[in-house]
Amino acid sequence: MLPDAILSDVLSLLHARTAGLADGDPVAEPLLSTSTFRLGDQPAPDAIYGRYATPTVQGCEARLERVEGAPSLLFASGMAAIAAVMLSVLKAGDRVLLPADGYFHTRVLAGDVLAPLGIEMVTAPTRELAEAPLDGVALVLVETPSNPALDLIDLAALSARCKAAGALLAVDNTFCTGLLQRPLAMGADITLASDTKAAGGHSDLILGHVATRDAGLMEKLAATRKFAGAIPGPFEAWMLSRSLETLELRLDRMCRSAQAVAALLAADDRLVIRYPGLPDHPDHALAQAQMHAPGFVIGATFPDRAAAERFIDGAGCILPATSFGSTHTSADRRARWGDAVPEGFLRLSIGIEPEGPLLDAMAAGLAAV
Numbered sequence: 001m002l003p004d005a006i007l008s009d010v011l012s013l014l015h016a017r018t019a020g021l022a023d024g025d026p027v028a029e030p031l032l033s034t035s036t037f038r039l040g041d042q043p044a045p046d047a048i049y050g051r052y053a054t055p056t057v058q059g060c061e062a063r064l065e066r067v068e069g070a071p072s073l074l075f076a077s078g079m080a081a082i083a084a085v086m087l088s089v090l091k092a093g094d095r096v097l098l099p100a101d102g103y104f105h106t107r108v109l110a111g112d113v114l115a116p117l118g119i120e121m122v123t124a125p126t127r128e129l130a131e132a133p134l135d136g137v138a139l140v141l142v143e144t145p146s147n148p149a150l151d152l153i154d155l156a157a158l159s160a161r162c163k164a165a166g167a168l169l170a171v172d173n174t175f176c177t178g179l180l181q182r183p184l185a186m187g188a189d190i191t192l193a194s195d196t197k198a199a200g201g202h203s204d205l206i207l208g209h210v211a212t213r214d215a216g217l218m219e220k221l222a223a224t225r226k227f228a229g230a231i232p233g234p235f236e237a238w239m240l241s242r243s244l245e246t247l248e249l250r251l252d253r254m255c256r257s258a259q260a261v262a263a264l265l266a267a268d269d270r271l272v273i274r275y276p277g278l279p280d281h282p283d284h285a286l287a288q289a290q291m292h293a294p295g296f297v298i299g300a301t302f303p304d305r306a307a308a309e310r311f312i313d314g315a316g317c318i319l320p321a322t323s324f325g326s327t328h329t330s331a332d333r334r335a336r337w338g339d340a341v342p343e344g345f346l347r348l349s350i351g352i353e354p355e356g357p358l359l360d361a362m363a364a365g366l367a368a369v
């Protein structure tokens with residue numbers, strides 16, 4: 001399903017540590033918890049104090065580098081990664097352009113925390129972002145596909161526009177991870193993600209990361225992390241290292257099942273289904289060109305709220321929960337959070353359940369609607 005270059009990065013991720021082992025070394029990534037280090041005369045910058053770096057965090061970053069195909073820096077959450085990007089590249093008088101329908105807390109951060117520091121937030125709906133004015137804009141931070149409407153942005157076209165206007169382009173790639181979409185390869189300056197979602201993938205950790213090929217930017221991001229204190233502890237990093245070993249395997253199952261579930265649901269004419277892998281999605285061609293697979297999230301609009309809830313109850317194996325990208329299939333009725341979607345809209349995140357029983361459960365859910 002994924003391109004060969006990505007698959008060889010996955011192979012390298014799985015063997016990067018083991019290839020360098022000496023006889024008697026532990027095979028697994030060690031969980032090394034320390035806040036401080038014995039100092040010699042000229043201490044190495046990453047062996048001084050745990051807020052600067054620890055070996056287990058660095059081990060995880062080495063794996064993330066293979067997921068992204070670029071140097072990566074780990075943060076204590078997706079929001080810590082987003083905050084570090086904004087604080088590292090924006091100054092008073094700058095504008096930051098965000099999708100009006102993007103991750104809500106990103107807009108709260110820009111509007112409530114950064115605006116009083118003289119940074120102006122401007123927003124445009126994802127569908128109009130390609131033409132949004134860029135005067136005074138120092139940073140454009142987008143999400144594609146958008147959440148929860150699953151609209152796409154042409155990243156190559158937007159990055160050319162940003163370059164011409166002197167704005168940096170950052171992509172919140174949480175939906176796809178670096179395995180399903182590589183924004184840096186399409187000209188973006190920065191890619192970032194909440195690893196709380198598919199990368200962590202087991203609903204048990206909060207983490208995020210930023211990747212860039214620009215060494216100057218990476219240095220600023222590392223300084224922001226160090227001085228804002230946004231590095232995670234070794235335990236979370238160790239859990240993510242373990243999760244990354246199965247990321248390609250999980251995504252493969254999740255995306256294949258999502259395609260089958262989307263087709264099953266789309267055949268029911270009481271529902272309106274949005275999934276970039278279906279030919280009737282308005283950005284289907286762009287999805288095929290820009291994403292390595294159409295993802296594991298499906299937008300499903302039921303006639304009303306009660307019908308959506310009967311579907312969840314009837315299926316029996318759909319966890320009602322927010323968040324997405326975990327091993328279990330889950331559904332979030334987004335109108336409850338104030339998203340501009342109908343009351344009967346569900347964001348379905350397909351898990352790693354075997355496809356046959358999962359499709360049977362979906363059919364049982366439809367029968368209960």
Ligand SMILES: *Cc1c(COP(=O)(O)O)cnc(C)c1O
Nearest residue numbers: 077078079103172174194196207
């Ligand atoms: C969850 C999420 C975030 C925030 O990540 P946390 O790990 O919860 O801080 C940012 N962007 C997107 C698209 C997300 O889904």
